[in-house]
Amino acid sequence: MATKVSRTVEWNGKEVPVYAMQTISFSALLSQEPAELEKLVRCCQNEGYFYLDLNNIDGRRFVDDYQETLKLMHHFFESPLEVKNEYGLITPHLGYEPIGSRNGVLENTRDGYEMVKVSRDEIQRDSPHIPRNIKNSTDLKILENAISGNNIMSKAILSGLSTGLGLSGARRFENLHRNDRPSTSTLAMMHYIPSDPVHDANVGHQKHTDISSLTVLFTEQWGLQIRPPGTKEFGFVEPKAGTAIINVGDSLRFASEHVFQSCIHRVVPFDYSEHRYSVAYFLRAEDDTMFVDSEGRNVTSRQWHDEKFAAFLASPMDQAKTPSSLLLGGMKEDESDVYAAANRKPVVVEEMKPAVKAH
Incomplete structure (x- = not known):
């Protein structure tokens, strides 16, 4: 399938594609308009990604929620490191990960971002485990609104896909994501530090597909790159x-019996001098949902989550030993990363992994 390249931009000394993406109207999705549902299904079958247009009365509140979340993020990430580290990584889907916790986007680098995650299950507790510098009543309401809004958008998309495919009853995708069942669905707030791919040791976010069923991403800055199915290079x-x-993630790909495409993507520093911020909501299936993964194994949603998360945190040597189907969800690549930096010195990673606390 040919992927349209609308233009190119210069990055890292090369002309890099800017890939075109289809746009789905949230308002039309709520109305279950047949043409919009048909387009939605095609996006997930052919590419695994699309824009969700929220410039309407139904969607603007979610954009406002993002802006409030952005203010909260600045407050958290501008706190001293010892305050952020008080929270730590409680479980894989709840807590704080410092810069350098995972492999970077280029060979022999570590990642160039820090991240704080608040899970949907956690925010509903009577006394949720939240960092103390964002735990006042106003901040808790901002987090609750963001998680609730992203969940509503995600479920509307799942409902549209189920209807578009003619699914009914228990076979509908929403019934793998019931609101009252435990899951690892989480809101992740990410801060990417300024970095130069030529010489810095902490650069971007390694290529991967998402563990989730759907990822809802808000960002105002360049840096996200995708590799569409059938293409040979990443583009912005x-x-x-x-x-x-x-983005379509692995769990929805598995639930669709591998008809939908997981989106291979990564994050690179576009403007080397800027701090980049993004908010991602990862909608994940109920913990005990059974899937057949890309190796033909029967796995639960929680098992897939934990295995893939462990691979993300592994050292480069250990990560190289894992099946490629784990990090890329079984998606195929036509050739290796054409932007990999050569002759870089290896980065020592033994002390960079965050500890997961018992919870």
């Missing part, structure tokens, strides 16, 4: 005001 996704970027 243009951020657009009033829209969310939606």
Whole structure:
């Protein structure tokens, strides 16, 4: 399948594609308009990503929620490191991960971002485990609104896909994501530090597919790159005001019996001097949902989550030993990363892994 390249931009000394993406109207999705549902299904079958247009009365509240979350993120990430480390990584889907916790986007680098995660299950507790510097009543309401809004958008997309495919009853995708069942669905707030791919040791976010069923991403800055099915190189996704970027993840790919495409993507520093911020909501299936993964194994949603998360945190040597189907969800690549930096010195990683606390 040919993927349209609308233009190119210069990055890292090369002309890099900017890939075009289809746009789905949230308002039309709520109305279950047949043409919009048909387009939605095609996006998930052919590419695994699309823009969700929220520039309407139904969607603007979610854009406002993102702006409030952005203010909260600045407050958290500008706190001293010892305050952020008080929270730590409680479980894989709840807590704080410092810079350098995972492999970077280029060979022999570590990642160039820090991240704080608040899970949907946690925010509903009477006394949720939240960092003390964002635990006042106003901040808790901001987090609750963001998680609730992203969940509503995600479920509307799942409902549209189920209807578009003619699914009914227990076979509908929403019934693998019931609101009252335990899951690892989480809101992740990410801060990427300024970095130069030529010489810095902490660079971007390694290529992968998401563990989730759907990822709802808000960002105002360049840096996200995707590799569409059938293409040979990564290209940028243009951020657009009033829209969310939606990625299909592994769990929905498995639930669709591998008809939908997981989106292979990564994050690179576009403007080497800027601090980049993004908010991602990872909608994940109920913990005990059974899937057949890309190796033909029967796995639960929680098992897939834990195995893939462990691979993310593994050292480069250990990560190289894991099946490629784990990090890329069984998606195939036509050739290796054409932007990999050569002759870099290995980065020592033994002391960079965050500890997961008992919870």
